[in-house]
Amino acid sequence: MTSQRLTTAEWQALDRAHHTHPFVDPATLDEKGTRVIVGADGCHLIDSDGRRILDGMAGLWCVNLGYGRHELAQAAYDQMIELPYYNTFFRSATPPTIELASILSELAPGTLGHAFFSSSGSEANDTVVRLVRRYWDLRGAPAKTTFISRTYAYHGSTMAAASLGGFAAMHAVGGLPLPGFEHVMPPYWFAMGEDDETPEETGARAARTLEEKIVALGPENVAAFIGEPVMGAGGVIVPPENYWPEVQRICRDHDVLLVCDEVITGFGRTGEWFGAQTFELHPDLMTIAKGLSSGYAPISAVLMTDEFFETLSGGGVIPHGYTYSGHPVSAAVAIENLRLIKEEGLVERVRTQTGPYFQTRLRAELSDHPLVGEVRGIGLIGAVELAQDKASRTPFEPVGRVAALCHEHCYEEGVILRAMRDVLCASPPLTIDREEIDHLVAATRRALDRTAEELGLP
Numbered sequence: 001m002t003s004q005r006l007t008t009a010e011w012q013a014l015d016r017a018h019h020t021h022p023f024v025d026p027a028t029l030d031e032k033g034t035r036v037i038v039g040a041d042g043c044h045l046i047d048s049d050g051r052r053i054l055d056g057m058a059g060l061w062c063v064n065l066g067y068g069r070h071e072l073a074q075a076a077y078d079q080m081i082e083l084p085y086y087n088t089f090f091r092s093a094t095p096p097t098i099e100l101a102s103i104l105s106e107l108a109p110g111t112l113g114h115a116f117f118s119s120s121g122s123e124a125n126d127t128v129v130r131l132v133r134r135y136w137d138l139r140g141a142p143a144k145t146t147f148i149s150r151t152y153a154y155h156g157s158t159m160a161a162a163s164l165g166g167f168a169a170m171h172a173v174g175g176l177p178l179p180g181f182e183h184v185m186p187p188y189w190f191a192m193g194e195d196d197e198t199p200e201e202t203g204a205r206a207a208r209t210l211e212e213k214i215v216a217l218g219p220e221n222v223a224a225f226i227g228e229p230v231m232g233a234g235g236v237i238v239p240p241e242n243y244w245p246e247v248q249r250i251c252r253d254h255d256v257l258l259v260c261d262e263v264i265t266g267f268g269r270t271g272e273w274f275g276a277q278t279f280e281l282h283p284d285l286m287t288i289a290k291g292l293s294s295g296y297a298p299i300s301a302v303l304m305t306d307e308f309f310e311t312l313s314g315g316g317v318i319p320h321g322y323t324y325s326g327h328p329v330s331a332a333v334a335i336e337n338l339r340l341i342k343e344e345g346l347v348e349r350v351r352t353q354t355g356p357y358f359q360t361r362l363r364a365e366l367s368d369h370p371l372v373g374e375v376r377g378i379g380l381i382g383a384v385e386l387a388q389d390k391a392s393r394t395p396f397e398p399v400g401r402v403a404a405l406c407h408e409h410c411y412e413e414g415v416i417l418r419a420m421r422d423v424l425c426a427s428p429p430l431t432i433d434r435e436e437i438d439h440l441v442a443a444t445r446r447a448l449d450r451t452a453e454e455l456g457l458p
Helices: 008-018 026-032 070-082 095-107 121-138 159-164 199-217 243-253 306-313 328-343 346-366 401-412 434-455
Strands: 037-041 044-047 052-055 114-118 146-150 181-184 222-227 257-261 285-288 300-304 372-378 381-386 418-420 423-426
Touching (some): 121 159, 181 199, 401 423
Parallel strands (some): 146 181, 146 222
Antiparallel strands (some): 037 044, 372 381, 418 423
């Protein structure tokens, strides 16, 4: 293996010289060097210095089945030997692609019976923009082109997907958002709740901003509202129970399509196969990726209802697609991944065992820490929001500095979390056990203590 030929310092020098990282300041790499990961097993990573580190983020919200699953490697190998690639253009398809589309139609809620494949969540959400606008053209409503999303939403990094997203830092690069993309407030009580407002009242107000935006733009101009059932990269924002029913009503009343971005929440993360089932949603379209293959191979899809597809298929050629749409190797890995998730009962396990235990331990061990303003989550996705003052929900200044410090201490304590603003996010593999959950929580507590000490706080 090449990973055994170089020292950590040599890998870092080579990386620094030639590799451009996503979402990383090159100056940070120059100063601190790259963390070089050379192996993994179960819920643990192994770095180039031989340290075992608990991966509390399942890679990038995706390694649901854990690392080192030989069954997935075998599925990829077998398919590569039989047929490594063919496209799905020109009336062509491969058996794994056809089979995966059928399996997804059975797993997905409602009448989401049709799948359009691509390679990433970004591509899937780009696809949504094109297909939805095509749908309204065919329905005789070509003015319905505007998409509404939310502040702190993350829907990908391509031009259209980043426009759907609600991050100012991303919009500052490349002249985004593109025309036709609007944003409203999320149901984010800790940061946006008014003084005496309950989380439910914040949720109701957030839903009202959607309706107000639709009315202001004119329903005849609004194509769709897109949202993550639980906002992941925005800081694991879990909506109150009254939020999604009201959003769903608003979309139906104004003839606006509802799109669920399940790239993070899909395939067991919330204790159901999809977050839409957790929150009793009936979307017109759903985007999926990440957990579809547990990150072992790049694959994503847009799932669409029978009604949506019937309209789309009545318009002749669908003028959209990718070289790797329905890649047979990725599809074969996804099929085996879904089989194992079913066979091992991981969705039920998250719903009834590890999910409740994870949420209980996070709150019991971290809520009282002086740096912690709020602990929240559902299933096997959680967040620890840091605050200068818990009672007033006063953030630290500058935003992001404290979580970045704590993130470093987490790594030193042997666990990987993700820092977003001043929120520490966790999303471990669905295979995590109670002992590993205890380790994750304890390491996070120690990292918080070290952060407080570094800041000179009591």
